[in-house]
Amino acid sequence: MILSSKYQYIFILILLTFSCDLKEDELAPEESFIKVYDVNNFNLDLEPVDIIQTSDSGYVILAKDKDDIPNILETNGQGEIQSIRSTASETGSQYFRPIGELMNIAGSIYFIAMNINLEAVLLEIEPGRIGTRVYSQVYQPLAASKGPGNEILIAGYSSAQGDEIVTEQSTFYVMTPNSSTPKYSYNLRTEDSFTDDLVNSYLNGEANFPFFTGYIGGESSASHYYVNTFYNFNLSTVFLNPTNDPDSQIEGSVIGDNYAGGMKSMLSLGGNDFATAYQHTNDYYFNPLNNIPVGEHNSSLDSGEVKFSEIDNLSEVIIKRVNIGEQDLVIYAAQNRRKQVVLYSYDSSTGSFIGKMTLGNNSPYEAIDFEITNDEGMIILAKTYVADARFGRVALFKLNNDQLSPLIR
């Protein structure tokens, strides 16, 4: 059959139309998924703590149950659970209160928890076993993060009993995975006996304070460390010099408003530049490019901060600097009042706002952690509540690069 050229065009057009809507660019299951990890037991709430991608593109999720016992969920690249590991059965000892973050140091994955003596313990997640190292000097660990090189930064708290007086002090330690002796240790006097009660209620889960640690510097060494903790009657961010000389340890601080206001989250962008989130009671203020003179003692709220009324009053704020493609971004993750995960993206060099994105609907989703994945997508760890919002569970969102477009300029 010979068709006239007009009909040939129409025929080809029809064929093209048909083939287009029958086939699409298939998305591989590991590119994008949503998972909610459920247990059908009333008494097994799982609260996510942190997530890290492994070298084989799977994920390790640190979670804790109702009794604050660490659980380690290992998934493959599609988010399917491969194993659930309990520190109790693999180490034969009881550990509690795992604290973020999961740290990849020289290819091994570590996190900090505490033993029954309230001492910090470094746990190493290895295939088939969980290694432990007790940091007996670090009492009541409150926050931990990876420092430069193989350093681990831990904020703690202790009441030192002297001859007649009790000294309440926040502590900060720079540790390493292969030694129980601190590289640097700092004692920061709270000057306030009330902080004992505050730390107790924090460890009991009755109160929440934004304890965190961090550093200014490159990948191998720090020019300053910082810790957000109780110091000098306030919740303050204290800048510390890398030294063990007690007279020159404290460089400066950002002073909070007693215990009702202060830094919620902070990320060093180099020098005196920080991306900050400040919380004062129920109000949140973000500044993606905040110049804080680290050698001075300043109040924490400044005029450059923008109030984010949509952030839920119990939200965590996670700030990370990431590279997506060629772009160097600062991303804030939080929970909004609609109980969704909300991500805000900023240019890291100018601090200008790029875009935002929400995840979740109908059920509550609370941002816990996020990471850029090997395939330039993003994995987002969240807490959700199932069964008419009754039981807390771990939720995972994986987005591919295309789906991140609202956050990219």
Next chain:
Amino acid sequence: MEMTRLTFVTAMFILLCYSPIHGQGKYKNRSQQRQSQFWIGLKGGANLTKANPETRYSIFDRLSGETDQSAMKNYDNYGSLNANFGVVFTYDSPFGLAVSFQPTVQNYTFSYGYEFDWVDDTNTGNTMILNYQHDHFFRYMELPLFLRYQFPLGSSNVKGSTGGVAGKREFIPYIQGGFYYSRLIDAFKTITTSGTDNVTGNQANIQTSEESFGVKNQIMDGSIGWIAGIGAAYDIGNIRVSAEINYKSGINNIASSQNRYSNSNTAMGYYDVFDDFTLQHVEFNLNLLFPLKFITNDSFNAL
């Protein structure tokens, strides 16, 4: 189960078609029997749909209890009726073969359900069960092309050749097969949530709620498939009425992998994403056809 039902219906229909013509002799004059004709008409009917999952996907991942939640959707196959309407263009060749093009608006419904349960391990009487029922409504513009064979019948079934429609007979059974391309016009689902809350040991029903969501983005725009069916036509005056039953089977997966998780209402609120699936249908149609060629005398020879 549905296969048995389908086989039974098909068998009954074949019997129905053939019973009046048993023992009838061969027709005498083939030229009266077989002449060409163009028909145009309307069709309408009802269909039943089955969704056939291939690769399963789920958001809920159970770490305890019944762990295999990936196969948790229970599909209700051929469970509810819906309607289809269209137009018919048919060419009857003089050799018993006919070609028919029938653009049709197809409304399909299918459903699946799943259940989540939780139990208090310190008091197993305390349970909580949530049921989710998903009813889907898909509307397609379907473009099927049929090739049909009409069985020859005995002379007693042939009307006089004076006047009327060429090749006119009273009763014409036929078999047909073909392919279709269909394009999605609309798709939505209604999710009904119900459950039982035994948390205190006393049973309380959870308030039943119903929500509807558009899911067109989660479904591929196009679908292709094959059709096989049987039918019979009956001529009343110049009008031809036919009844037929068709089985249709989709060939391509119609769930979009790109947008599988992008409906935040269904995915994040109800932990629901589509499996990769194809659709199968059994449909019944009544056709009303009007001839385009009339002949006024016996010597007229149609194409």
